[in-house]
Amino acid sequence: MKKIKMIALDLDGTTLADGGILTENTKQVLEEACRRGVHIVVASGRSFYSLPECIHQVEGLEYSINSNGSSVYRLHTAERICHETLNSACVPTILAILQEENACIECFVDGIAYADQAFVEDPVGFGATEQGRIYIQKTRKPVDGIVSFIQDNITNLDAIDAVVSNPEQKARLEEKLAQAGDFYLTSSVDHLIEMAGSRAGKAAALQWLAGELRIAPEEVMACGNAENDRDMLLYAGYGVAVANSPESLKRDADYVTEDNNHEGVANAIRRLVLDSGEPQSGEEPNAEE
Missing domain, CATH: 3.30.1240.10 (Hypothetical Protein, Haloacid Dehalogenase-like Hydrolase; Chain: A; domain 2)
Incomplete structure (x- = not known):
C-alpha cells in the first residue's frame, strides 16, 4: 500500500455519528493527519452551505466536494474552484x-x-x-x-x-x-x-482535485457508506467502507472499518495512515473549471 496523501470523507453515516456528531477523537485524528501533510477532503451530497459547523472547526481541513461532486470549494474561504451545473x-x-x-x-x-x-x-x-x-x-x-x-x-x-x-x-x-x-x-x-451534472459524481470531483494536487489515485483513500460513495471508493487506491454500509458497497471496498457510531473512519485513518509514516503534501489547486 502506497503512502496516502489525500483522504476523501463522506460525512453523514460515515465520518459523523448519528445525529451529525463529530466526536472529539475523530476531530483529533483528522487534525493529526492534516499536520502530517495529508489533504483531508470532505466529499458530501450536502450543498456547501449545508455543511455542519463541526466540520469548519477541524483545523487544517482544506477542501470540500459538495452536491455529489458538482462543486469543489476551499473550505475555510468558501471559494468555489470547480463547478459542474445540471444540464x-x-x-x-x-x-x-x-x-x-x-x-x-x-x-x-x-x-x-x-x-x-x-x-x-x-x-x-x-x-x-x-x-x-x-x-x-x-x-x-x-x-x-x-x-x-x-x-x-x-x-x-x-x-x-x-x-x-x-x-x-x-x-x-x-x-x-x-x-x-x-x-x-x-x-x-x-x-x-x-x-x-453529467460530469458530476464524487469520483469525478476527487479525480479533478487529485490531479490539481499532483496526487495519484493509488495515493488516495476514500471513506463512505452509501451508493453515492461507490464511484469514489472504486477510484481511490484504497476504498474504505464503514460497517453500516450495504453489503454490496463492502464488497467493492478494499477495507471495512467499524460503523459510524464507533469511529470507524478515525480508526481506519489511525491504522492505515497515521501508523504508516508521514505522507508528503501536494500543491495548491487554483483553477476554475
Whole structure:
C-alpha cells in the first residue's frame, strides 16, 4: 500500500455519528493527519452551505466536494474552484417526471439548498423523521413554489433532489429518470434521489482535485457508506467502507472499518495512515473549471 496523501470523507453515516456528531477523537485524528501533510477532503451530497459547523472547526481541513461532486470549494474561504451545473435541457423532463409522481423537490443553487415553504415548515408531514425535520429546517431556504424557482434558475443548478415516500416510488422514479437525459443520478439514503451534472459524481470531483494536487489515485483513500460513495471508493487506491454500509458497497471496498457510531473512519485513518509514516503534501489547486 502506497503512502496516502489525500483522504476523501463522506460525512453523514460515515465520518459523523448519528445525529451529525463529530466526536472529539475523530476531530483529533483528522487534525493529526492534516499536520502530517495529508489533504483531508470532505466529499458530501450536502450543498456547501449545508455543511455542519463541526466540520469548519477541524483545523487544517482544506477542501470540500459538495452536491455529489458538482462543486469543489476551499473550505475555510468558501471559494468555489470547480463547478459542474445540471444540464438545463434535462430539467423540464426531470420536473415533469417528479411532478407526475408528486415527489417533494429540492434544489441546490450556488451551494445553497432550497425547498418549498410548505416542506420546510412541516417536513414530518412529508415523511421526514424528527431528526430529518431538524436538519431540513436548519439547512433549507424556503421558497414559494420550488418548480418555478428551479425554472428561474435553470442554467445555474448544482443539483436537484427528490424526496420519495416509499421504495416502490423510488424504484419507479429511478427507472424513469434513467431515461430522461444526460445527467448524474444517484442516491445517498433510502428516501432521496439525487441528480447533478453529467460530469458530476464524487469520483469525478476527487479525480479533478487529485490531479490539481499532483496526487495519484493509488495515493488516495476514500471513506463512505452509501451508493453515492461507490464511484469514489472504486477510484481511490484504497476504498474504505464503514460497517453500516450495504453489503454490496463492502464488497467493492478494499477495507471495512467499524460503523459510524464507533469511529470507524478515525480508526481506519489511525491504522492505515497515521501508523504508516508521514505522507508528503501536494500543491495548491487554483483553477476554475
